[in-house]
Amino acid sequence: MKSYIYGIYNITAASMDRYLQLNGWTRNYDFANHNMMVYTSRNNSPKTIAIPASEEFDDFYSIVSNVIELLQKKENRPANEIIKDITTTFIDRLEIRVISEITEDGKIPLEYAADCVEGLKELILYSVCAEQSARPICYRATEYAKSLLNKFKLAQTEKGSFILNVDIQVVDENNEQTVLDGCECDVPTPFEHKVIERIGTAIGQVDAIVQNQCQLSETAETAFEDGITANMCDAFLKMRPVSDADKVTTTIRFASSLTNRTGQVKRIEMRANHFLVIDELSKIYRDKVAIQDVNLTGIIRSLSKRTESDSDLKTIRLYTTFNGSPRTVTISLSDAQYRIACDAHRDGLEVSVSGELDMSERYWVMNNVTNFLPLTQGD
Secondary structure (H helix, E strand, O other): OOOOHHHHOOOOHHHHHHHHHHOOEEEOOOOOOOOEEEEEEOOOOOOEEEEEOOOOOOOHHHHHHHHHHHHHHHHOOOHHHHHHHHHOOOEEEEEEEEEOHHHOOOOOOHHHHHHHHHHHHHHHHHHHHHHHOOOOOOOOOOHHHHHHHHHOEEEOOOOOOEEEEEEEEOOOOOOOOOOOOOOOOOOOOOHHHHHHHHHHHHHHHHHHHHOOOOOHHHHHHHHHHOOOOHHHHHHHHOOOOOOOOOEEEEEEEOOHHHHOOOOOEEEEEEOHHHHHHHHHHHHHHHHHHOEEEEEEEEEEEEEEEEEEOOEEEEEEEEEEEEOOEEEEEEEEEOHHHHHHHHHHHHHOOEEEEEEEEEOOOOOOEEEEEEEEEEEOOOO
């Protein structure tokens, strides 16, 4: 049995057709038998191949297997690489490969494997969030990001090391949008493709720092705009190998139907230094935005007063909106501010409060309140 046989069944007639036409083969649309797709190569030694027009035909995969052998000789490259290019005609693929002594037989400790899968899930989830709204830290994943996550599929793995493949369809192979030569129409980039591009950009930003092509502090100023965020840093760190001698290779294969050429691959090998940079980036992001002087407006959900040591701790829980997202913030008040809060809560009034907002933990708190005012209906 051929060594690549496990991957060949992911090939469809549409992906085979698109691959061949992108690689110098001309299809004969006038061929009488419409159950066959017939192609002629455009070079000095022309060849003709015929393939069933649907993967539903019994002989489709046996014929495709023979075509792969022909292409292997013609393109002078491994069959597995050709199959990867064909199967990523309409999808983007993110591949995470862990290379270590403990993974030489393709097996890995269960706990680390679970961390890798969780990290991969969060990497995609928060890349979606960042594409929706670019900011250094996302404090809560959006419902849209959670629903879109289900479109990303954990794909068939392959031999050697420990490999995780995630596929996302970015082009409908049954309804592909084409642009005629000479037409200047702008075809919108699929959102899912932007998510994968952001992950590729993020890894490239980290690698550039490791290669001394740019400074860590400068990168942290703007990297989140189109690349890595604190949440994505944390996701990568879950895939951090145990040993410094180990490495994680990330490969992104972009859909050729979008790029209009096959084999567009971004591959970066991440070693110990890469994860050190990722860790530092995460700290810089969180240190910058963990505490901010802000002004909040909202409704008092509840009031609380309890005795601690020799004084009473008076707090309120304020329901507000911060950066477009609803939040409930616990706020410590002085005696005078607490009396005002009691009256505002009784009268159902909104309040305006200024102070230091601490966002470093799951539950946000505000301290050092400098201004606390009820808002009348006319305000």
